[in-house]
Amino acid sequence: MTNRWSDFIDATSTGCWYLTGNEVAACAQAAGCSLEDVQEVLDDGGPGAAVLTAAVGKGHDRTWTGAVDGLRVRQDVHDFEPGGVRTFRAR
Numbered sequence: 001m002t003n004r005w006s007d008f009i010d011a012t013s014t015g016c017w018y019l020t021g022n023e024v025a026a027c028a029q030a031a032g033c034s035l036e037d038v039q040e041v042l043d044d045g046g047p048g049a050a051v052l053t054a055a056v057g058k059g060h061d062r063t064w065t066g067a068v069d070g071l072r073v074r075q076d077v078h079d080f081e082p083g084g085v086r087t088f089r090a091r
Contacts, residue, residue, distance in 0.1 A: 008070060011035070 009015075016032035024041045027033040033041075042049045056068050071078040072090055079086045 017038045018029040018032050019027045075090050
């Protein structure tokens with residue numbers, strides 16, 4: 001799609017996830033894994049996990065110029081606008 005908005009993409013069911021702290025080699029950046037795999041790795045009885053940063057990538061074949069809107073992390077939705085980011089609770 002060129003020069004138009006796409007439908008919402010549900011990254012909980014598609015996409016590639018990885019952990020940056022070397023928790024498990026199977027979920028390292030080079031390997032990637034599903035969100036279910038990441039959740040299983042982090043559900044080890046230790047302290048709860050925290051999201052410190054999030055990134056959106058589209059691959060390396062062509063330069064991407066676009067926008068991300070409606071980014072949901074747990075129950076918070078982040079709406080990116082020229083005047084700043086608004087955050088609200090998901091419905």
